Amino acid sequence: xxxxxxxxxxxxxxxxRLSCAASATFAQYHMGWFRQTPGKEREFVGVITWRxxxxxxxxSVRGRFTISRDNAKNTMYLQMNSLKPEDTAVYLCAVxxxxxxxxxxxxxxxxxxxxxxxxVTVSS
Numbered sequence: 410x411x412x413x414x415x416x417x418x419x420x421x422x423x424x425x426r427l428s429c430a431a432s433a434t435f436a437q438y439h440m441g442w443f444r445q446t447p448g449k450e451r452e453f454v455g456v457i458t459w460r461x462x463x464x465x466x467x468x469s470v471r472g473r474f475t476i477s478r479d480n481a482k483n484t485m486y487l488q489m490n491s492l493k494p495e496d497t498a499v500y501l502c503a504v505x506x507x508x509x510x511x512x513x514x515x516x517x518x519x520x521x522x523x524x525x526x527x528x529v530t531v532s533s
Contacts, residue, residue, distance in 0.1 A: 411435065411524025413502045418530040419492055427487040427527060429502030439505045439512050440478060440485040441520060444498035444529075453515040454500070457485060458507075465513045470496075492531045499526035 415427040429440065441456035455466040455476045464476050475488040485502060503520035505512070514520075 411502050411504065411522060413500060413524050413527040416500060416527030416529045418532065421493055421531055421533050423492050423531070424488070424490045425492065425529060427489065427500055427529075429485040429487075429524060431483040431485070431502075431504065431524075433483060435504045435522065436480070436483050437507050438521070439507055441503050441505065442476065442485075442487050442500060443503060443517060444496075444500045445526070446498045451501070451517045452498070453517075454487070456505075456513055456515070458512045460507070463513060465515070467515070489529070492529075494531045494533045497529060497531050499528050501526040 410432045413429045419425055437459050439458045442454035443451045444454050445451045453467045454470055457464050457476045457478050473491045478485040501523055503523045505520045
């Protein structure tokens with residue numbers, strides 16, 4: 410199972426830290442963050458690989474958001490700074506098996522399992 414948490418309401422310019430707790434089943438999976446708003450496609454936020462912690466970010470969050478993970482706790486984090494109203498969305502975490510050839514991918518269809526999201530609301 411995957412469970413995202415840490416969402417809430419914040420004013421523009423503020424910060425939030427999201428967590429994604431994974432069961433032991435996903436201990437060696439690459440982990441990613443996505444976000445979704447009504448009527449829009451799921452947007453790639455970022456990904457972190459399992460073994461070496463390589464990262465990639467979506468263009469709209471690069472420089473403001475930081476992904477990290479604690480493999481001992483099977484938990485991934487998303488530190489979100491300088492939040493903007495357009496960051497308002499449900500944030501979801503997903504995992505991709507490390508047996509697949511390309512660890513860093515951006516398409517939602519390339520991820521194997523998804524957790525329930527957490528809502529982030531940024532007011533102006």
